[in-house]
Amino acid sequence: MAAEKSTLRVFLNGIVEENPILVLMIGLCPTLAVSSNANDALGMGAAASFVLVASNLLVSLLRKHTPASIRIPIFIVIIAGFVTLIDLLMHAYQPGLYKNLGVFVPLIVVNCIILGRAEAFAYTNGLLRSAADGLGMGLGFTLVIVILGAFREILGNGTLTLFNTELFNLGAGFTPALVFIMPPGGFLAIGFLMALKQKFWKKS
């Protein structure tokens, strides 16, 4: 079934049809925890996407040499290696972001999306297709988390920041609903996002 899809379809699959957060309901912890502003959400999405593409590539490259019985520990070591890499890089070049994301940077290693794609896709598919799948899933994850982050930041703080620059500020006339940047707002925002999805998104 998967072999018949074109590479483009594989790429789009992660963004729409099998969006990891909205459809598969995985990777919830970082989604809620770092989406209190759009900037952190984008950083988290980028870091997770990088690990996803890199681990998909390596798993796909090594798939003929990976014995089936010990594949899961091997996947975990590959993923943990890339997570350590991004952890050190972010600590060195984006210290502010690193501080905001906190424990959720090393926790990318237990993000079910990444292990799930290694097991379900990269282990049985070629290099190019695995990279496309990783990129699609990563973008699907990033898209949802940034939308959530932007929504919460605008309502809860009256601002929108991306790439460390403030895009706009609603100013003093706007009274922000603080609850949206606090933990209850995270649950509330994703609850409404999912309700919207159930309302307007027909299941195929």
Place this chain on the structure above:
Amino acid sequence: MITNDMNVFMILVSSLLVNNILLIRFLALCSFFGLSNKVETSMSMGMAVIFVMVNASAVTWLLYHWLLVPLHQEYLRTIVFILVIAALVQFEEMYIRKNFKDLYVSLGIYLPLITTNCAVLAIAILNIDYQLSFIKSIVYTIGVSVGYTLAIVLFATVRDRVFLAPVPRAFQGYPIAFITASLMSLAFMGFAHLFGL
């Protein structure tokens, strides 16, 4: 934030209520939504989490301070911790199945699930990040895991009632569960600044 200067009681209150792992810190949410359909299931999961988390914290703390720090290999902790936790859970499952039949029946199927529970790795890492002593990291872990059990059992009882309520179609299933969690989280926000935490 937890620091090593805080006394044991403050660490417990902070980890159990003020910074509840599920409702305030957003960790272990997959099991929070996946396993809270029945009160008994959530209770068993809570017990399994307490058991594994305390063991895993003790082992990873000792490994970090007695092996990685003397060898100056601190950057390897993510890889080492995840492998050690996975192996530990496998080993404990086998040991319990062989020696404690009753316990295995009640915890059994939940033990392997915990390997993928991000909270276990998170607490192992936080123990290091907060620079806690061995005893205090165990106390912190107990507080966190009991807080997990408290929140998931409360959530399961609320979901039992929501199940019978007429919910708008768009909100059926997960959306209403998230709204419920949001309200519970709001209630737990009430603990903020308790004893100045």
